[in-house]
Amino acid sequence: MFKVLTKKETSPGVFFMNIDAPRIAKKAQAGQFIVLRVDEKGERIPLTIADFDREKGTILLVFQVIGASTMELSALNVGDSILDFVGPLGTPSEIKKFGTVVVVGGGIGVAPTFPVARAMKEAGNKVIAIMGARSKDILVMEDEMRSVADEVIVTTDDGSYGIKGFVTNGIETLVKRGEHIDQITAIGPVIMMKSVVDFTRPLNIKTVVSLNPVMVDGTGMCGGCRVMVDDKMRFACVDGPEFDGHKVDFKDLMLRQKTYRAEESVEKDHICHIGLGRD
Numbered sequence: 001m002f003k004v005l006t007k008k009e010t011s012p013g014v015f016f017m018n019i020d021a022p023r024i025a026k027k028a029q030a031g032q033f034i035v036l037r038v039d040e041k042g043e044r045i046p047l048t049i050a051d052f053d054r055e056k057g058t059i060l061l062v063f064q065v066i067g068a069s070t071m072e073l074s075a076l077n078v079g080d081s082i083l084d085f086v087g088p089l090g091t092p093s094e095i096k097k098f099g100t101v102v103v104v105g106g107g108i109g110v111a112p113t114f115p116v117a118r119a120m121k122e123a124g125n126k127v128i129a130i131m132g133a134r135s136k137d138i139l140v141m142e143d144e145m146r147s148v149a150d151e152v153i154v155t156t157d158d159g160s161y162g163i164k165g166f167v168t169n170g171i172e173t174l175v176k177r178g179e180h181i182d183q184i185t186a187i188g189p190v191i192m193m194k195s196v197v198d199f200t201r202p203l204n205i206k207t208v209v210s211l212n213p214v215m216v217d218g219t220g221m222c223g224g225c226r227v228m229v230d231d232k233m234r235f236a237c238v239d240g241p242e243f244d245g246h247k248v249d250f251k252d253l254m255l256r257q258k259t260y261r262a263e264e265s266v267e268k269d270h271i272c273h274i275g276l277g278r279d
């Protein structure tokens, strides 16, 4: 059992939870994720390792309540336990000295860019973080990012903070001022990652994206997380989740995500109706 050590709702439906998981914290690296199951009746869901503390033996999860399982997780309190907590899974981010690295996070996707930014900084890169959110009040991990990045650019859709617009406007700002960019890592909603890749392709800027197809086992056994990269079928859970964004077939990914959506909304309605005591 894996105990919830801290819990904070930073904006409606967005939770930060530190979980006691010393063996996972010992091995965790930027870009990896865990798969958890709250209780024996719950579904297995993947969440990125937003931070880890090897000394304290903790894993930070930052998640948004969007359906049944994340709702169930958010209902846990400090002292409660998670039944299954498996990881670290996935191939870690490639960390080395590239030169100037830009990490781009959209929405809750800002959280998983934090360990990447920190590791890239430790590897000797100049790190610029672009953090996008719909509005100021739902921006996450700004202080943490400022503590590791050389520069932070915030964009908000409504203009309540930073540049009014999308994360691509942040990249455009850098390009216009002549900043040489060696690599971009973009994490967020699929549509955001696709926009970043469409923007950087003609500029020939290497762009890594972290894909989030539906995952079940997270270990390459079920085939649920199939994605097409460079016209080849890859499993995001073991071959990724990070891939060269310019080679990803985003159309196929978006189509596959839609296939699952209808079934999931039925389950969520059911859970909302009966409360969290699943039948």
Ligand SMILES: Cc1cc2nc3c(=O)[nH]c(=O)nc-3n(C[C@H](O)[C@H](O)[C@H](O)COP(=O)(O)OP(=O)(O)OC[C@H]3O[C@@H](n4cnc5c(N)ncnc54)[C@H](O)[C@@H]3O)c2cc1C
Pocket (backbone or CB within 6 Å): 033, 043, 044, 045, 046, 047, 048, 049, 062, 063, 064, 065, 066, 067, 068, 069, 070, 071, 108, 111, 112, 211, 212, 213, 214, 215, 216, 241, 257, 260, 261, 264, 265, 268
């Ligand atoms: C590698 C990876 C890392 C992720 N990291 C984070 C994170 O750090 N924070 C965060 O808030 N979310 C993260 N997600 C998304 C998270 O897994 C889903 O929000 C969660 O599974 C939703 O489950 P639900 O039952 O609450 O919602 P549901 O109503 O079941 O689903 C809502 C939507 O969530 C996605 N989803 C549902 N089940 C899965 C699944 N088994 N695998 C992947 N996506 C699913 C689908 O897009 C679906 O339409 C990550 C996904 C992947 C693949």
Ligand code: FES
Pocket (backbone or CB within 6 Å): 214, 215, 216, 217, 218, 219, 220, 221, 222, 223, 224, 225, 226, 235, 236, 237, 238
């Ligand atoms: S989640 Fe089953 S193969 Fe990737």
